Amino acid sequence: MTSERGVDVVAAAAAAAVxxxxxxxxxxxxxxxxxxxxxxxxxxxxxxxLHPAGQVIGMDEEPGQAFRAKKDASxxxxxxxxxxxxxxxxxxxxxxxxxxxxxTLVLGRLEGVRKPAILFTVPHGHGHTxxxxxxxxxxxxxxxLLLSGIMGSLYVQEILGQANPRVGxxxxxxxxxxxxxxxxxxxxxxxxxxxxxxxxxEGRDLFKGxxxxxxxxxxxxxxxxxxxxxxxxxxxxxxxKSIRRGNFLVKLGGLLVKPAFADFKRRIxxxxxxxxxLLGVDGICIISHGSANQTALKNALRLACNCVRQxxxxxxxxxxxxxxPTASN
Amino acid sequence: MTSERGVDVVAAAAAAAVxxxxxxxxxxxxxxxxxxxxxxxxxxxxxxxLHPAGQVIGMDEEPGQAFRAKKDASxxxxxxxxxxxxxxxxxxxxxxxxxxxxxTLVLGRLEGVRKPAILFTVPHGHGHTxxxxxxxxxxxxxxxLLLSGIMGSLYVQEILGQANPRVGxxxxxxxxxxxxxxxxxxxxxxxxxxxxxxxxxEGRDLFKGxxxxxxxxxxxxxxxxxxxxxxxxxxxxxxxKSIRRGNFLVKLGGLLVKPAFADFKRRIxxxxxxxxxLLGVDGICIISHGSANQTALKNALRLACNCVRQxxxxxxxxxxxxxxPTASN
Numbered sequence: 001m002t003s004e005r006g007v008d009v010v011a012a013a014a015a016a017a018v019x020x021x022x023x024x025x026x027x028x029x030x031x032x033x034x035x036x037x038x039x040x041x042x043x044x045x046x047x048x049x050l051h052p053a054g055q056v057i058g059m060d061e062e063p064g065q066a067f068r069a070k071k072d073a074s075x076x077x078x079x080x081x082x083x084x085x086x087x088x089x090x091x092x093x094x095x096x097x098x099x100x101x102x103x104t105l106v107l108g109r110l111e112g113v114r115k116p117a118i119l120f121t122v123p124h125g126h127g128h129t130x131x132x133x134x135x136x137x138x139x140x141x142x143x144x145l146l147l148s149g150i151m152g153s154l155y156v157q158e159i160l161g162q163a164n165p166r167v168g169x170x171x172x173x174x175x176x177x178x179x180x181x182x183x184x185x186x187x188x189x190x191x192x193x194x195x196x197x198x199x200x201x202e203g204r205d206l207f208k209g210x211x212x213x214x215x216x217x218x219x220x221x222x223x224x225x226x227x228x229x230x231x232x233x234x235x236x237x238x239x240x241k242s243i244r245r246g247n248f249l250v251k252l253g254g255l256l257v258k259p260a261f262a263d264f265k266r267r268i269x270x271x272x273x274x275x276x277x278l279l280g281v282d283g284i285c286i287i288s289h290g291s292a293n294q295t296a297l298k299n300a301l302r303l304a305c306n307c308v309r310q311x312x313x314x315x316x317x318x319x320x321x322x323x324x325p326t327a328s329n
Numbered sequence: 330m331t332s333e334r335g336v337d338v339v340a341a342a343a344a345a346a347v348x349x350x351x352x353x354x355x356x357x358x359x360x361x362x363x364x365x366x367x368x369x370x371x372x373x374x375x376x377x378x379l380h381p382a383g384q385v386i387g388m389d390e391e392p393g394q395a396f397r398a399k400k401d402a403s404x405x406x407x408x409x410x411x412x413x414x415x416x417x418x419x420x421x422x423x424x425x426x427x428x429x430x431x432x433t434l435v436l437g438r439l440e441g442v443r444k445p446a447i448l449f450t451v452p453h454g455h456g457h458t459x460x461x462x463x464x465x466x467x468x469x470x471x472x473x474l475l476l477s478g479i480m481g482s483l484y485v486q487e488i489l490g491q492a493n494p495r496v497g498x499x500x501x502x503x504x505x506x507x508x509x510x511x512x513x514x515x516x517x518x519x520x521x522x523x524x525x526x527x528x529x530x531e532g533r534d535l536f537k538g539x540x541x542x543x544x545x546x547x548x549x550x551x552x553x554x555x556x557x558x559x560x561x562x563x564x565x566x567x568x569x570k571s572i573r574r575g576n577f578l579v580k581l582g583g584l585l586v587k588p589a590f591a592d593f594k595r596r597i598x599x600x601x602x603x604x605x606x607l608l609g610v611d612g613i614c615i616i617s618h619g620s621a622n623q624t625a626l627k628n629a630l631r632l633a634c635n636c637v638r639q640x641x642x643x644x645x646x647x648x649x650x651x652x653x654p655t656a657s658n
Contacts, residue, residue: 059504060504123563135501138508139509173388174388180546180548202559203551203552206556207560208559216552219500219509220552222501222532223499223500223501223545223549226532227533227536227557228556230533230536232560234453234537235564235597238454238593242590242592242593243589246586250589253582253584254582256581257575260574264567268567
């Protein structure tokens with residue numbers, strides 16, 4: 001209900017996802033009068049159903065107030081389906097604040113978690129850097145940055161299978177003395193944490209693969225995420241425009257290089273991920289943009305499936321608190 | 330002296346700049362024993378000289394302390410050359426904090442300026458967006474964001490010649506209620522300012538040309554600047570790698586598309602600008618990266634020349650305070 005692209009795009013994305021992923025079933029949560037006509041138009045292979053919810057939280061609503069006022073909001077109903085076990089994961093393409101609050105209050109937090117964090121990825125030359133937080137914790141405390149480091153590190157170890165992940169603190173200079181009040185206070189916490197902390201990193205280092213996990217406040221992380229998406233989209237569009245406007249030889253060249261660019265273009269395309277993982281809640285929740293298109297939504301469903309298959313929640317449960325300093329427990 | 334690339338790169342950049350720009354003369358400020366041998370190696374056309382300075386502020390030094398302790402630091406000496414009129418502009422490829430403090434305390438601030446701000450640009454499909462602050466004002470007050478909006482707006486009008494520039498506040502959602510404490514407090518100040526304020530913008534909007542000026546805290550802006558630089562460099566490198574690794578047809582295609590990409594690649598290349606303008610000081614100061622290469626340094630010198638030709642300081646003088654609310658004056 002919260003997609004800015006319309007319910008038809010969501011129904012088409014769900015239909016595409018069940019076709020690609022054999023054991024996936026999707027429940028669309030929202031107003032049956034709106035959803036049913038769209039569902040009838042797509043071939044859901046019998047694995048596409050709807051679950052009624054009478055209310056919607058809009059992009060312009062204050063998340064906390066809206067969550068409390070609208071008990072029957074689609075995002076809250078979706079989280080309750082995960083809580084009661086009738087769904088294994090929720091995918092929310094709407095108000096990030098409302099999705100985070102609904103997930104936190106309905107699913108509950110894992111032990112040791114003060115606030116859940118959003119993990120998103122940016123590409124580098126030979127893989128991806130995990131960045132958190134992507135917008136759940138704005139004006140966070142230094143301890144929230146430590147927690148992001150711990151959760152990101154666990155995610156890389158347990159889900160991506162990479163031992164001893166390097167953790168960097170996103171700042172405005174490599175030197176320990178550079179940063180803002182928040183990052184300067186988080187630095188010693190990360191240094192003493194037992195994580196494989198490599199110190200401050202700068203924006204450009206995200207694209208060099210210097211560390212597997214980059215930690216920052218949700219305000220900064222959300223802007224970094226959208227800056228990277230916006231620039232990559234603009235560059236893609238400009239490359240295509242340059243070829244389209246070129247003479248015959250340029251157009252021919254464009255055709256010839258196309259296969260070589262395919263893999264790389266796929267890697268920098270934001271729609272390839274489609275969503276970010278909310279870490280620290282007791283259940284699986286994928287946060288997608290309100291503006292996510294059909295490909296992005298389909299891939300957000302795929303990401304949710306992967307987290308379920310990897311048993312994300314069980315793998316994090318009980319491990320976060322162990323890495324926090326005793327005083328914070 | 331502060332370049333991480335070495336004095337030879339700085340000397341070569343200065344030599345290249347005087348060759349390209351007929352009426353430019355460059356004074357390299359620093360240790361004669363280090364600079365003279367490099368100067369002798371390049372052809373400065375008689376317009377490349379050195380000015381002695383006995384100290385250097387390193388990247389890892391606390392800027393305020395270092396500025397006070399090292400009276401003969403190259404950055405301070407360079408600013409004094411501007412202050413006393415023997416130079417028309419300073420270009421500093423070093424510690425951003427130290428450059429900002431030296432410029433502020435030696436040149437002084439323009440009327441109405443609490444703290445100067447760094448203006449940098451990011452490319453969009455049909456031009457550039459000016460973003461400030463790029464790292465001079467970290468943990469700034471809401472009033473600093475208003476001042477950045479005023480100075481950026483004046484720069485676009487007076488230097489780029491575009492009337493009524495649109496000003497956006499960089500945040501994590503378009504809605505007025507979205508942001509962090511700092512941006513939420515800055516929003517009403519910008520709204521009531523008389524600037525052509527279009528409200529919140531998101532990271533991706535920087536690359537869409539939705540506004541001519543984007544305003545943010547220096548911590549956020551510095552990370553955005555380096556994120557954009559890092560991603561653009563990575564994409565350039567990956568495109569070249571894809572072509573290099575491709576078969577004969579891909580390599581041929583690469584040759585054919587190359588001329589069509591040239592203009593675009595130039596626009597997204599960070600070295601094309603080479604520096605950012607420090608606005609709000611009473612003199613012209615260009616801040617460049619410590620890691621700036623020869624092309625970047627040459628273009629930073631070119632940017633300095635343009636600001637001198639455009640008479641930047643005179644055009645801003647007396648106009649900033651007029652746009653501030655009376656209470657802040």
